Amino acid sequence: MNQPTIRFDDAAAYERFMGVWSQLAGEVFLDWLAPLPGQSWLDVGCGNGAFTELLMRRCAPSAAQGVDPSDAQIDYARRRRGSRGATFQVGDAMALPFEGRIFDAAVMALVIFFVPDPAKGVAEMARVVRPGGLVSAYAWDILGGGFPAEPMQAELRAMGFTPPRPPSAEAAEIATLGRLWTEGGMERVETREIVVDRTYTDFDDFWGASTAMGTLAPVLDPMSPADLAAFKERVRARLPAADAAGRISYPSRAHAVKGRVAG
Numbered sequence: 001m002n003q004p005t006i007r008f009d010d011a012a013a014y015e016r017f018m019g020v021w022s023q024l025a026g027e028v029f030l031d032w033l034a035p036l037p038g039q040s041w042l043d044v045g046c047g048n049g050a051f052t053e054l055l056m057r058r059c060a061p062s063a064a065q066g067v068d069p070s071d072a073q074i075d076y077a078r079r080r081r082g083s084r085g086a087t088f089q090v091g092d093a094m095a096l097p098f099e100g101r102i103f104d105a106a107v108m109a110l111v112i113f114f115v116p117d118p119a120k121g122v123a124e125m126a127r128v129v130r131p132g133g134l135v136s137a138y139a140w141d142i143l144g145g146g147f148p149a150e151p152m153q154a155e156l157r158a159m160g161f162t163p164p165r166p167p168s169a170e171a172a173e174i175a176t177l178g179r180l181w182t183e184g185g186m187e188r189v190e191t192r193e194i195v196v197d198r199t200y201t202d203f204d205d206f207w208g209a210s211t212a213m214g215t216l217a218p219v220l221d222p223m224s225p226a227d228l229a230a231f232k233e234r235v236r237a238r239l240p241a242a243d244a245a246g247r248i249s250y251p252s253r254a255h256a257v258k259g260r261v262a263g
Contacts, residue, residue, distance in 0.1 A: 011048040011076030013212040019050040020209070021148045022110055024196040025254045026054045029109075029138045032192060033258060038062045039104035043086075044093050044125060045069075045111030049077030052086050055107075065098075067091035093121040098128045105129065108137040110254075112177075113166035122184040131263030135186055138194060138256035139172035146253030148198070149210050151238040155231065156219065164215055177257035186259030194256055199249040203236055206248055 037060035043052045046066030055064055064086040068074050077088045091097045093108070093115050106125040108115075115121035125135045140147045142165055147153065153163040170176055174191050181189045200206040211220065223231060242248050 011073045014048055016212045017209045019048060021198060021252060022050045023054055024198060025138055025194050026051050026109060028194045028196060029256055030054060030058050033136055035059050035105060035134065042103045042106040042128060044106060044108045046077055046088065048073045049080040049083040051109035052077060053080055053082035056083055056085055067096060094124060096124045096128055100127050101130045103129050103133065105134040110139055112137050112139050113168045113172045115168055118168050118171040118180055122180050126184050126261050129261045131261050133261050134258060135261060136258040138254045141253045141255050142169045142172055148252040152210055152235050154238055155235050161219055172255055174255040177255055181257050181259040185262045187262050189259040191257045194254040195251050197249050197251045199247050202246040203248060207232065
């Protein structure tokens, strides 16, 4: 089977699945960063503004800019209530549309594994952040089974199918993140693991959210109703048992890194 291409053309569908997971991990991430209020932030690969919304709520920034290559995601971010006060524009993580040394902090939330040249993306963040400023990121541990859709992807692998994954998935390895930050000229580099749990109301809620973005449509759509029903039951068996109310909770794992721009 050919591997599907990962696309984020539907910002509302992205919000239903990944936006929720992003904020769950983002809360722990911001606790770890412990940033000062009143700083200027750049959210690189901001997507539909899920993490930018956290920045606005948690960090009281003096200014916040979001950049993403998707017009649809940027449009959603601009309409997001919680991100009011932030500014969004289409842009490339490897060629940020800003002058150097103008931000106090730059972040990539679930993005670095999508950047074709992660080292260049890190260098661009360092370029636009003032000396002593914060450069940080967190990304799902895809290669280690930490991705939120792992229950489905594990079953696909058991079928001999290679699930879609970001082009630079290796960049999310915790040792690689540390190396990218150190080689990118950052000082006081630290890394950590983030584990978060999400609770779904029932299996149908899990299934609907996990398939909302359509990433797995090329393999799921051709299945007969009987094959799809069997696949769903095998995925269900990989999940933790539901509680008395039918709710299902399971964890996902991300890796995080932070450092200060030298100078």
